[in-house]
Every structure is written in C-alpha cells, then in structure tokens.
Amino acid sequence: MPQPVKSGAAPRVNDFVVKFANVNGSGSASANGLFARSILRMGVPVAARNIFPSNIQGLPTWYEVRITEAGHLGRRGGVDLMVAMNPQTWDRDLAEIESNGFLFYDSTRPIPPSRFRDDIAVIGVPLTAMCNEAYELPRERQLFKNIIYVGALAGLLGMDVSAIEALLAEDFAGRDKLIRANVEALHMGLDHVKQNLAPLPLQVRQADAVGDRIYVEGNQAAALGAVYGGATVCAWYPITPSTSLAEAFTAYCQDLRVDPDTGKARYAIIQGEDEIASIGMVVGAGWNGCRAFTATSGPGVSLMTEFIGLSYFAEIPAVIFDVQRGGPSTGMPTRTQQADLLAAAYASHGDTKHPLLLPADPGECFEMGALAFDLADRLQTTVFVMLDLDIGMNEWLTKPFAWDDSRKLDRGKVMTAEELEAGADFGRYKEVDGDGIPFRTYPGTHPTKGGYFTRGTSRNPYARYSEEGAVYVDNMQRLLRKFETAKTLVPAPVLKPAKGKTKDGVIYFGSTSVAMDEALEILEAQGRRLDALRVRGFPFAHAVDEFIASHDRLFVVEQNRDGQLRTLLMTEIGVDPSKLVPVLHYDGTPITARFIAGEIGQLLSLGQIEAAE
Amino acid sequence: MTYILKPQLHHPKLPTNGLGYTRRDYEGSVSTLCAGCGHDSISAAIIQACFELELPPHRVAKLSGIGCSSKTPDYFLGNSHGFNTVHGRMPSVLTGANLANRELIYLGVSGDGDSASIGLGQFAHAIRRGVNMLYIVENNGVYGLTKGQFSATSDKGSKSKRGVVNHDAGIDMVSLALQMGATFVARSFSGDKAQLVPLIKAGLAHKGAAFIDCISPCVQFNNHPGSTKSFDYVREHNEAVNRLDVITPRDPIHVDYKPGETVRVQQHDGSILSLHKLAELYNPNNRAQALGYLQARQARGQIVTGLLFVDPDAGDLHDSVGTVDTPLNQLGEAELVPGQAALAAINASLR
Numbered sequence: 001m002p003q004p005v006k007s008g009a010a011p012r013v014n015d016f017v018v019k020f021a022n023v024n025g026s027g028s029a030s031a032n033g034l035f036a037r038s039i040l041r042m043g044v045p046v047a048a049r050n051i052f053p054s055n056i057q058g059l060p061t062w063y064e065v066r067i068t069e070a071g072h073l074g075r076r077g078g079v080d081l082m083v084a085m086n087p088q089t090w091d092r093d094l095a096e097i098e099s100n101g102f103l104f105y106d107s108t109r110p111i112p113p114s115r116f117r118d119d120i121a122v123i124g125v126p127l128t129a130m131c132n133e134a135y136e137l138p139r140e141r142q143l144f145k146n147i148i149y150v151g152a153l154a155g156l157l158g159m160d161v162s163a164i165e166a167l168l169a170e171d172f173a174g175r176d177k178l179i180r181a182n183v184e185a186l187h188m189g190l191d192h193v194k195q196n197l198a199p200l201p202l203q204v205r206q207a208d209a210v211g212d213r214i215y216v217e218g219n220q221a222a223a224l225g226a227v228y229g230g231a232t233v234c235a236w237y238p239i240t241p242s243t244s245l246a247e248a249f250t251a252y253c254q255d256l257r258v259d260p261d262t263g264k265a266r267y268a269i270i271q272g273e274d275e276i277a278s279i280g281m282v283v284g285a286g287w288n289g290c291r292a293f294t295a296t297s298g299p300g301v302s303l304m305t306e307f308i309g310l311s312y313f314a315e316i317p318a319v320i321f322d323v324q325r326g327g328p329s330t331g332m333p334t335r336t337q338q339a340d341l342l343a344a345a346y347a348s349h350g351d352t353k354h355p356l357l358l359p360a361d362p363g364e365c366f367e368m369g370a371l372a373f374d375l376a377d378r379l380q381t382t383v384f385v386m387l388d389l390d391i392g393m394n395e396w397l398t399k400p401f402a403w404d405d406s407r408k409l410d411r412g413k414v415m416t417a418e419e420l421e422a423g424a425d426f427g428r429y430k431e432v433d434g435d436g437i438p439f440r441t442y443p444g445t446h447p448t449k450g451g452y453f454t455r456g457t458s459r460n461p462y463a464r465y466s467e468e469g470a471v472y473v474d475n476m477q478r479l480l481r482k483f484e485t486a487k488t489l490v491p492a493p494v495l496k497p498a499k500g501k502t503k504d505g506v507i508y509f510g511s512t513s514v515a516m517d518e519a520l521e522i523l524e525a526q527g528r529r530l531d532a533l534r535v536r537g538f539p540f541a542h543a544v545d546e547f548i549a550s551h552d553r554l555f556v557v558e559q560n561r562d563g564q565l566r567t568l569l570m571t572e573i574g575v576d577p578s579k580l581v582p583v584l585h586y587d588g589t590p591i592t593a594r595f596i597a598g599e600i601g602q603l604l605s606l607g608q609i610e611a612a613e
Numbered sequence: 614m615t616y617i618l619k620p621q622l623h624h625p626k627l628p629t630n631g632l633g634y635t636r637r638d639y640e641g642s643v644s645t646l647c648a649g650c651g652h653d654s655i656s657a658a659i660i661q662a663c664f665e666l667e668l669p670p671h672r673v674a675k676l677s678g679i680g681c682s683s684k685t686p687d688y689f690l691g692n693s694h695g696f697n698t699v700h701g702r703m704p705s706v707l708t709g710a711n712l713a714n715r716e717l718i719y720l721g722v723s724g725d726g727d728s729a730s731i732g733l734g735q736f737a738h739a740i741r742r743g744v745n746m747l748y749i750v751e752n753n754g755v756y757g758l759t760k761g762q763f764s765a766t767s768d769k770g771s772k773s774k775r776g777v778v779n780h781d782a783g784i785d786m787v788s789l790a791l792q793m794g795a796t797f798v799a800r801s802f803s804g805d806k807a808q809l810v811p812l813i814k815a816g817l818a819h820k821g822a823a824f825i826d827c828i829s830p831c832v833q834f835n836n837h838p839g840s841t842k843s844f845d846y847v848r849e850h851n852e853a854v855n856r857l858d859v860i861t862p863r864d865p866i867h868v869d870y871k872p873g874e875t876v877r878v879q880q881h882d883g884s885i886l887s888l889h890k891l892a893e894l895y896n897p898n899n900r901a902q903a904l905g906y907l908q909a910r911q912a913r914g915q916i917v918t919g920l921l922f923v924d925p926d927a928g929d930l931h932d933s934v935g936t937v938d939t940p941l942n943q944l945g946e947a948e949l950v951p952g953q954a955a956l957a958a959i960n961a962s963l964r
Contacts, residue, residue: 214963230949232941256951264937273738277705284709289942400960443694453695
C-alpha cells in the first residue's frame with residue numbers, strides 16, 4: 001500500500017540522495033541538471049551522476065543527485081527520494097529506495113497498490129494530466145513535464161525558487177519567451193505542491209559550503225588543460241565517452257586561440273578517419289615539434305598500439321587522453337570503468353611501457369592535461385592521461401582552475417641550429433646527461449647538421465642503421481633509465497594518514513578517490529584505521545614503494561575486474577601478491593562509499609577472526 | 614645488414630646549383646636494394662629533381678611507411694630529416710608533420726603494398742584532405758621484402774614468379790587519387806627518367822596533394838613474362854600523354870620551340886609547367902576526362918603515363934583549417950597559453 005508522507009518528523013537537511021529515473025530522449029537531462037545546479041546556487045554541494053544508455057531514444061536513463069553539505073562528492077549508495085518517471089524500470093527503481101525513503105511519481109493513471117512498497121512514503125503528482133491540460137503540442141507536454149516536476153520537487157524540498165529562475169534566465173538569456181514558459185511550468189509544479197501536499201522531511205537549506213569551487217565535466221577540464229599545455233594539433237575520432245573532450249578543445253580554441261589580427265587559427269584540429277590515423281597525425285606532429293594529442297577510449301587505444309610502440313622506440317612525444325569505459329564494441333560504452341590501466345601502461349609490441357597520469361577530479365584533469373605535454377616533450381614518449389566516464393562526462397564540483405603566468409612550456413631537450421653550428425655533438429639516441437633522455441632536433445633546423453633518419457629500432461646512438469644486438473640492448477637499457485627519470489616527473493602520490501598508527505593501508509586512484517574519502521570516514525567511525533595512498537602517476541614514485549613496505553596489508557581499490565593497479569604494483573615494484581588485497585567494483589556504475597567501507601570492513605573483520613583462530 | 618656511409622670525397626669540379634649545392638649534397642647512404650631495382654632509379658630522379666629545383670636539402674621532410682620503397686628515403690637527401698614510420702600509415706604521420714610546420718616540403722614515399730593494401734584508407738584520406746605534399750608510390754605490384762606475394766595493384770590475371778595467377782582485381786592508384794580529389798596526378802615509369810624528373814619537380818612545386826604512381830619493376834620477383842609490371846611489359850604498353858618541363862621562377866627565359874604542341878600551366882608558387890602534348894586531345898585540367906581517358910586506355914591494355922591532371926590553383930589542408938602563417942611548432946607561450954586572466958573568466962562561467 002502506498003503510504004502518505006508522515007508530518008512532524010525531524011527533516012534531514014542537506015544530506016540525502018535524489019535519483020531521477022527517466023526515458024532517454026525525453027528532455028529530462030536539462031531539467032535534472034537544472035535541479036542540481038540550483039542546489040549548488042543555494043550554497044549546498046551536490047554530486048551528480050548521469051547513468052545513461054548507449055542509444056539515442058527510448059532506453060532507461062538515470063540521474064542521481066547527492067545533496068551533501070558535508071561535501072561527499074562520491075556516490076554514497078542507496079536512494080532517499082526516487083523520482084520515478086519511467087514505467088519500464090518502476091520495479092527496480094522502487095527496490096533501490098532506502099527503507100523509510102520516498103517515491104515521487106506521476107499519479108495521472110492509477111497504479112495498483114501491489115506495485116508499491118510498504119516501507120516507503122509516496123508523493124503522487126498528476127504530471128501528465130497537468131501537462132495535457134496546459135499544453136497542446138506533444139513536444140511541449142513532454143518537455144514541460146520535466147520542468148513541472150522540478151517545480152514540484154522545489155516545493156517538496158523547500159528549495160529556493162529564485163535560484164532556479166535565475167538559472168533559467170541565464171541558460172535562455174535573450175530568449176524571453178522561453179524563459180517565461182519555463183518559469184510558468186516551474187510554478188505550475190510548485191503551486192500544485194503548495195496547494196495539495198506537505199513538505200518532505202528531506203530539506204535543502206541555504207548554506208555556504210560551495211565556496212569558490214566550479215562545476216565542470218572532466219573532459220571539458222582536460223581540454224582546457226590541453227589549451228594551457230600549449231597543444232596545437234588535435235587529431236581524434238569520435239568515441240564515447242571521449243568525444244566531448246575533443247569538442248571542448250575545439251570550442252576553447254575558437255575562443256582563446258585565434259590570432260586577433262588575422263582571425264587565423266593557432267591550432268589545427270582534424271577528425272581522423274579512424275583512431276590509427278589520429279594517433280599517426282599526433283606522432284607526425286610530435287616528430288615535427290608540435291604539442292599534439294588525441295582523445296579516445298579503450299577500443300581506440302587498442303587500435304593505436306602500433307603507433308604507441310613507435311612513439312616509444314623512436315622517442316616521439318604524444319599525449320593520449322583515455323576516457324575509460326566498459327569493454328569492447330557495444331554493451332557498456334556509456335558505463336564507467338578503470339579497466340584500461342594495463343592496456344595503456346604496456347601498450348604495443350616489444351618491450352614498451354608508458355607514463356600514465358591519473359587525475360581524480362576535473363581540477364586534476366586540467367592540471368594533468370597541461371602537465372602531460374611538458375612530460376611528453378621532456379620524456380619524448382607517449383604520455384597517457386587516464387580519465388574515465390565518471391570524471392569525464394559528469395559535472396563535478398572541483399577547485400577553480402588556476403595558472404601561474406610565469407610558467408614556461410618545457411619543450412625538453414631540443415638542439416637548436418645555433419648549438420649545432422657551434423659544434424655540439426648531436427646523437428639522436430645518445431645518452432648525454434645520465435637521465436636516459438637524448439637530444440632531438442626538429443626537422444629543417446640546420447642545412448648540414450642535426451638531420452637524422454627516424455626508425456623504430458635498428459639504429460645506433462647516432463640514428464644510423466644498425467642491427468647489432470649490443471647496440472639494441474644498450475638502447476633498451478637507456479630507455480629503462482628514462483623510465484626511472486619518469487618516476488620523478490609524474491605527479492607524486494598523495495598520502496592521507498589514519499588518525500593513529502596502523503599497519504593497514506589502502507591504495508587507490510582516479511575517480512574512486514571521492515568515494516574513498518568518505519569510506520575512510522565511515523571506517524574510522526567504526527574504529528578501523530587505514531593509511532591511504534592515492535596514486536597519481538605511473539611509473540610509481542618511490543613514495544609508493546615506501547608506503548607498501550611500511551604496511552603489512554594493503555587494500556587496492558579499483559574499478560575493474562582483474563585488479564589492474566594491483567598487477568602493476570606487483571610487476572613494477574615486486575610486491576608479494578598476498579600483501580595486496582583486491583577490492584574491486586566493475587558493474588559499470590561509479591563506485592560508492594558504502595561499497596568500499598562494506599568490503600574493507602568485512603575483510604578486516606575476517607582478518608581479525610582468522611588472527612583470533 | 615650494416616649502415617654504409619657514402620664516401621664524402623667531392624670531386625672539386627662537381628657542378629653546383631644556384632644555392633651552391635652539388636648533386637652529392639642531395640644524395641643519401643648507399644642503397645641496400647637489389648641491383649637494378651626500379652626504386653633506385655626513382656631515388657636518383659628525386660635527387661636530380663631536388664638539385665635542379667635548388668631546394669635547400671634540409672627543408673625537405675621525407676616520410677615513408679614499410680617495404681622496399683619505404684627504405685629508399687635513406688638513400689637520398691641525407692641531410693634531411695626522414696621518418697620510416699609504420700606499415701601503411703605514412704600518410705597520417707605526414708599529415709601531422711605538415712600541420713606542425715607548413716613551411717617544409719613534404720615528400721611521402723610509399724609502395725603498392727604500403728599504400729594500396731594496408732594503407733589504402735590512409736592514402737585516400739590524406740589525398741582527400743589536400744595535404745600539401747608529393748606522394749610517390751613506387752609501384753611494383755609485389756611484396757619484395759617478404760619475397761614475392763601479390764600486392765593489391767597486381768593486375769587480374771598476372772602471374773607471380775612461381776606461376777600463381779592473381780584472381781583479384783587490381784587497384785589503379787591513379788584513378789583512385791583522381792577520385793579522392795588529388796590536385797596533381799601523374800603516372801610514370803622508373804625507367805623513364807626524362808619523364809619522371811620533371812614530374813617530380815612539378816609535384817614538389819605543386820601546392821596541395823600531388824600524387825605520382827611510378828611503376829617500378831621488381832627485378833627479383835616481378836620482372837618475368839606474365840607480369841604486368843615488368844620492364845618489358847611497361848615499355849611495350851606505355852602510352853604517354855605528354856612530356857613535361859618545369860620552369861621555376863628563377864628561370865625566367867623559356868623558349869618554346871614547338872608552339873601549338875605545348876600547354877603552359879602556372880602553378881601557385883609561380884613555377885610554370887610546360888606540357889609537350891604527345892597524345893591528341895589530352896587536357897590535363899579536366900578530372901572527369903582524365904578518368905575516362907585512363908579507363909579507355911586501360912581497356913586496350915595500355916598504361917597511360919604523364920601528367921594526367923593538375924589544378925594549378927589548388928588549396929591545401931592549411932587553407933581548409935585556416936591556420937596561422939607561422940608554423941604551429943614555432944608558436945610560444947604568448948600565442949598559446951591564455952593565462953590566469955582568461956581562466957578567471959572561465960571559472961566564473963562555471964559557477
């Protein structure tokens with residue numbers, strides 16, 4: 001039986017989860033986004049996750065908004081208020097609601113009592129009937145229904161309607177008719193609630209917890225990072241979930257990279273015929289002294305691997321943004337995973353390995369997006385920036401972008417015409433400084449000096465053809481020294497010590513971090529102490545070795561099936577596998593704090609029982 | 614195999630070009646291809662063309678894929694930067710390199726396996742983008758490095774050295790280039806230096822995607838009776854449409870002794886192509902006619918050579934993208950990094 005909302009209970013303020021269940025293609029995304037952004041405008045942090053199908057129209061889609069004054073930006077797990085707008089998923093959506101939680105639904109058509117739950121309260125609003133009465137056109141009925149439920153929710157949750165109106169005015173600036181129509185729909189929902197329903201015991205109240213943070217997608221942030229990192233050539237091929245990165249780069253370049261005198265572009269963006277051509281162009285541009293990148297996802301990385309190997313052996317800078325998603329082909333392309341770690345770290349044939357940067361939020365996507373180009377030039381190799389769909393395609397609350405105007409682009413070891421003229425000994429693959437990094441020249445530098453023929457392998461330190469085994473081995477050893485140098489250049493890990501001494505630790509990276517922060521709080525409250533290390537780069541800095549050495553047991557938390565970070569730690573640092581306990585979440589949804597705390601809590605309890613026995 | 618440095622002894626009286634370079638300055642290391650390979654004749658033609666065009670050798674970037682032909686950039690222009698990329702992917706690397714520095718001259722050297730089989734897609738797309746380059750396919754209809762397999766340009770019905778008959782239709786690179794929008798399309802024969810050198814000069818001077826399909830018999834695996842890419846076959850079936858001279862702006866005087874038999878075409882860089890027409894009614898400015906002519910001759914078993922099509926006013930990829938005149942690889946912080954002030958505005962728009 002549907003239960004009405006009980007009045008008089010003490011409301012939960014600024015700490016609950018609302019989930020919207022919609023049909024994709026129904027225009028719900030912008031209304032749901034409006035809901036989340038208006039809460040931000042009230043000074044209350046939100047963490048929003050879009051869970052969408054890989055088709056255009058008709059399949060279920062969800063949008064989860066966590067309202068969190070405490071600033072927990074990961075998913076918590078569970079839903080307090082379900083906005084059930086999709087009959088197809090009604091049963092599973094209802095099942096997800098917390099006990100004593102709330103269901104908001106369209107009550108136009110009666111739903112049999114058996115389809116509800118006894119332990120939740122329901123709020124029915126006859127949305128379809130209201131729309132049918134107010135609007136003639138089917139499309140209007142559809143679109144305004146979304147705004148009407150936002151208005152109804154604003155009434156139920158005690159939201160500041162002026163914040164929503166202000167956003168509508170900004171979003172539709174200059175289109176007054178549209179603003180008026182949306183505001184009318186908003187009030188239609190609001191008025192219905194005021195006249196017919198009581199406020200819910202879930203309330204949003206004005207706060208001051210957002211600060212100067214910005215709300216942005218990781219792909220957009222990474223693209224801006226590429227602009228600030230001095231990237232001039234972008235070659236890419238559309239693939240979810242990385243497409244919006246290349247598109248954001250295009251938009252930012254159109255704003256920021258046009259010569260004001262001539263109107264000409266200080267960039268070149270090419271949509272390749274495939275991922276192979278895209279990385280080929282990147283390698284060609286890198287060889288010729290440009291900062292170049294491609295944005296792709298796992299299947300693209302697979303196609304690019306031959307070129308990635310060439311970049312490794314021929315020592316050509318390249319940057320790849322890999323926005324990770326679930327497995328190959330169709331199926332999980334719009335779901336998130338951290339499952340390309342091994343594919344990227346060891347991409348290609350022969351003995352190859354590549355630096356990876358592991359941003360944990362859009363703020364780091366910007367910073368590492370820029371840094372990647374310095375590292376690629378410095379190390380003369382492919383550098384990966386490993387985003388995932390969760391960071392890349394969801395808007396996250398993150399620290400504002402900042403840039404030190406005195407910062408210079410590090411172009412690495414490039415020999416100039418003057419140095420060549422002055423008689424510098426140029427050997428393209430010659431060790432000079434003990435860091436494994438040789439000098440290079442850009443094509444066309446000097447009429448008679450510094451030219452060389454670029455090959456994959458089979459050449460001596462002066463780039464002359466050689467198939468001598470000893471020469472090959474010597475070169476491979478130098479490349480290993482270069483990889484050692486990379487350890488000191490990739491971003492250092494971030495240590496979060498427990499409140500007291502412990503021999504247990506957790507290691508994690510990327511989008512897991514926000515949920516991990518909260519999980520650590522939950523575990524701490526249970527008296528479970530863990531030192532935490534967030535890995536931000538590969539090859540691992542020595543601080544990672546030290547952290548592992550100073551703990552007895554380490555939980556490695558990641559979003560893939562095979563424990564890919566754990567494998568890298570075992571392979572690269574030589575850690576005893578029994579010391580690294582995998583905690584894995586890979587159903588395609590972003591990992592939750594409850595999952596991490598639950599798994600680790602259980603494993604710790606189990607450990608105690610075993611120890612007692 | 615070892616690297617063979619060419620002796621650097623210069624004959625004191627070697628003739629120099631206008632820049633003071635001798636022909637030697639355009640040479641590379643010693644070829645390791647089979648003696649008599651058509652590809653070596655093409656390398657020699659490239660050397661001569663660059664010498665005669667008075668190109669500063671280091672301003673040429675030479676790129677190739679993988680295969681016998683793709684080894685040749687090591688054998689010419691030894692002071693130029695070269696790039697032996699991966700199989701079938703030279704076009705994309707060349708495209709990227711070209712985007713990075715529009716001021717260099719780009720020479721792509723490839724083979725029929727590299728460009729018509731594994732790299733057919735990249736070949737087509739680089740051409741249709743109008744990358745400013747000269748793309749030469751050294752076409753022998755066979756895989757030499759792996760010892761004699763058919764390539765995609767092998768004609769249907771032709772026989773391999775082992776007597777195997779090819780049943781697949783051959784790809785005509787010239788027709789493909791025409792259809793993909795190449796703005797300079799020619800075919801020649803490695804054994805016809807008089808025709809090839811001017812074509813290479815004209816192709817290098819052309820702005821836009823220039824393509825030369827150069828039939829180059831493989832002395833080891835595809836120079837036997839039954840092959841349609843052998844010296845004898847090509848000589849017997851060659852149908853040249855024209856003879857070409859290239860007059861650079863540095864050569865202002867050109868006396869044409871046979872008026873009525875030449876067509877003069879001025880290219881974008883000011884050079885003039887002087888076409889001596891051999892075939893009646895052949896007009897190299899008409900793409901559709903070129904395709905028709907090729908097919909008609911092909912049906913008669915003839916291999917048409919010469920300059921088949923040229924658009925003297927062609928644009929290139931940089932024109933389409935609208936890039937600045939300064940090469941992108943020469944832009945610095947001031948031009949590329951918008952700075953904190955711009956970020957502050959972006960931050961404000963994201964709240």
